[in-house]
Amino acid sequence: xxxxxxxxxxxxxxxxxxxxxxxxxxxxxxxxxxxxxxxxxxxxxxxxxxxxxxxxxxxxxxxxxxxxxxxxxxxxxxxxxxxxxxxxxxxxxxxxxxxxxxxxxxxxxxxxxxxxxxxxxxxxxxxxxxxxxxxxxxxxxxxxxxxxxxxxxxxxxxxxxxxxxxxxxxxxxxxxxxxxxxxxxxxxxxxxxxxxxxxxxxxxxxxxxxxxxxxxxxxxxxxxxxxxxxxxxxxxxxxxxxxxxxxxxxxxxxxxxxxxxxxxxxxxxxxxxxxxxxxxxxxxxxxxxxxxxxxxxxxxxxxxxxxxxxxxxxxxxxxxxxxxxxxxxxxxxxxxxxxxxxxxxxxxxxxxxxxxxxxxxxxxxxxxxxxxxxxxxxxxxxxxxxxxxxxxxxxxxxxxxxxxxxxxxxxxxxxxxxxxxxxxxxxxxxxxxxxxxxxxxxxxxxxxxxxxxxxxxxxxxxxxxxxxxxxxxxxxxxxxxxxxxxxxxxx
RNA sequence: GUCCCCAUCGUCUAGCUCGGUCCAGGACACCGGCCUUUCACGUCGGCAACACCGGUUCAAAUCCGGUUGGGGACGCCA
Numbered sequence: 001x002x003x004x005x006x007x008x009x010x011x012x013x014x015x016x017x018x019x020x021x022x023x024x025x026x027x028x029x030x031x032x033x034x035x036x037x038x039x040x041x042x043x044x045x046x047x048x049x050x051x052x053x054x055x056x057x058x059x060x061x062x063x064x065x066x067x068x069x070x071x072x073x074x075x076x077x078x079x080x081x082x083x084x085x086x087x088x089x090x091x092x093x094x095x096x097x098x099x100x101x102x103x104x105x106x107x108x109x110x111x112x113x114x115x116x117x118x119x120x121x122x123x124x125x126x127x128x129x130x131x132x133x134x135x136x137x138x139x140x141x142x143x144x145x146x147x148x149x150x151x152x153x154x155x156x157x158x159x160x161x162x163x164x165x166x167x168x169x170x171x172x173x174x175x176x177x178x179x180x181x182x183x184x185x186x187x188x189x190x191x192x193x194x195x196x197x198x199x200x201x202x203x204x205x206x207x208x209x210x211x212x213x214x215x216x217x218x219x220x221x222x223x224x225x226x227x228x229x230x231x232x233x234x235x236x237x238x239x240x241x242x243x244x245x246x247x248x249x250x251x252x253x254x255x256x257x258x259x260x261x262x263x264x265x266x267x268x269x270x271x272x273x274x275x276x277x278x279x280x281x282x283x284x285x286x287x288x289x290x291x292x293x294x295x296x297x298x299x300x301x302x303x304x305x306x307x308x309x310x311x312x313x314x315x316x317x318x319x320x321x322x323x324x325x326x327x328x329x330x331x332x333x334x335x336x337x338x339x340x341x342x343x344x345x346x347x348x349x350x351x352x353x354x355x356x357x358x359x360x361x362x363x364x365x366x367x368x369x370x371x372x373x374x375x376x377x378x379x380x381x382x383x384x385x386x387x388x389x390x391x392x393x394x395x396x397x398x399x400x401x402x403x404x405x406x407x408x409x410x411x412x413x414x415x416x417x418x419x420x421x422x423x424x425x426x427x428x429x430x431x432x433x434x435x436x437x438x439x440x441x442x443x444x445x446x447x448x449x450x451x452x453x454x455x456x457x458x459x460x461x462x463x464x465x466x467x468x469x470x471x472x473x474x475x476x477x478x479x480x481x482x483x484x485x486x487x488x489x490x491x
Numbered sequence: 492g493u494c495c496c497c498a499u500c501g502u503c504u505a506g507c508u509c510g511g512u513c514c515a516g517g518a519c520a521c522c523g524g525c526c527u528u529u530c531a532c533g534u535c536g537g538c539a540a541c542a543c544c545g546g547u548u549c550a551a552a553u554c555c556g557g558u559u560g561g562g563g564a565c566g567c568c569a
Binding site for chain 2 (some may be wrong): 030031032034064066067069070091120122123124127128131134135136137138139140141142159168172177180181182183186187188189190191194195196198200201202204205220221222223224225226228246248249251253255256257283287288290291292293294295312313314315316317318319322323324325326328332338347367368369370407430441442443444445446447450456457458459460461462
């Protein structure tokens with residue numbers, strides 16, 4: 001019976017929507033400034049942003065700071081910084097709920113006047129005790145309605161509660177999950193205004209979404225149960241409903257809700273770890289959303305292709321390895337000049353001396369295929385950046401043998417005479433000296449040269465490295481290695 | 492405990508709307524071959540899933556019911 005009514009209601013909503021399409025599209029991201037922007041929040045923001053951009057609508061940023069105790073200005077700044085880094089620009093805001101208290105009062109007045117709200121003087125301690133008792137007896141821990149009909153006026157230590165209908169059902173016609181039915185009897189008389197006069201979240205969001213003309217409320221799954229209460233408030237106010245879309249949660253590897261203990265959850269931590277914003281965007285959008293088999297999306301493509309219909313219903317597990325892979329992909333795709341400037345803070349952090357951006361770009365270019373983060377790339381660049389390289393002792397012992405002294409001497413000599421120091425020329429020189437003159441395999445000398453030049457056994461192709469380093473540096477390092485080998489030879 | 496949601500490879504997912512084209516496709520990770528001056532990149536190949544039970548049907552990953560499992564919500568937090 002209830003379902004029949006609910007179904008009918010849904011049908012009504014659908015028809016209604018077709019007749020009066022909600023134009024224009026206005027979405028919002030409404031974080032509470034109680035910490036940094038985390039992965040989950042960023043994805044919610046992203047979906048809202050993409051949806052608005054896709055429809056040529058507006059994206060609003062609103063700071064939900066009604067929690068006086070936990071909200072901080074640093075958090076606001078951290079969130080804005082992260083939004084900016086990810087490239088999600090907003091068309092209006094940021095709005096602060098603290099600055100809108102008068103507005104909430106107006107709406108509260110309407111509810112009070114129409115009898116949809118009432119004052120309540122139950123103390124928090126008392127409520128807590130009653131909730132616990134109800135739980136213990138297996139009853140729903142909802143407000144028991146004690147003050148409902150006491151006709152209390154305003155006063156100190158009194159809150160304002162919403163008078164929830166006793167019967168009937170409320171339908172949430174979710175854009176992602178489909179219709180969801182709630183018995184109103186399950187809902188309770190939620191607090192709209194605290195005893196200190198500050199509105200609660202559930203009331204403030206409704207007022208804000210109404211007054212900001214939000215057409216689509218796209219938010220986390222964890223808000224599903226709040227939605228019927230909010231719908232009831234809209235109805236009590238006689239205001240039209242926005243459309244709701246609840247996106248599934250992001251879980252940690254243990255399938256529990258993502259939290260700090262699952263590792264880095266702060267967006268900005270990824271910046272510090274040398275991730276590119278487009279990697280995070282691309283990774284995040286694919287958690288819950290897909291477009292056939294495609295994995296790589298530019299932001300432009302996302303705006304073009306993003307729809308709520310393609311968002312899945314089930315929660316997804318956060319997988320940092322795939323993000324790493326994507327970052328490697330975008331590093332390969334980046335142009336070296338850009339990379340060089342992005343690299344700058346990481347190079348400085350490692351204490352390398354300053355080098356020309358053009359030089360850094362050429363060095364970075366040789367490492368694009370083998371770096372998954374900017375941090376990794378910066379670390380790999382030590383032999384490009386430092387004058388005195390640190391040589392791995394094991395590698396030196398193994399490869400800088402006395403038997404290599406002769407080939408090295410010849411290489412040095414040939415290099416000294418070299419007119420051009422580009423890759424093809426260098427390759428020709430080595431070909432001549434090693435293969436033709438000495439009848440040796442290039443592979444024989446490659447590792448020793450690599451150790452001489454980079455101090456280690458892992459690096460980009462030798463000719464690439466030499467071309468970047470330049471004649472003077474190459475010769476200096478080759479001679480130094482030669483000296484080491486001659487010394488070894490004597491022992 | 493009550494309410495709500497979800498359920499395809501280890502993970503992200505395609506397919507489910509319109510049941511046969513799916514002994515289930517792609518990607519990450521993993522394993523192996525090739526390429527090769529190291530490491531990577533690239534490339535080729537491999538491993539690996541429709542949670543379970545029942546129903547509807549000539550036919551079910553796709554529809555229905557139940558079970559189990561997982562998640563979320565039950566605040567004068569958001």
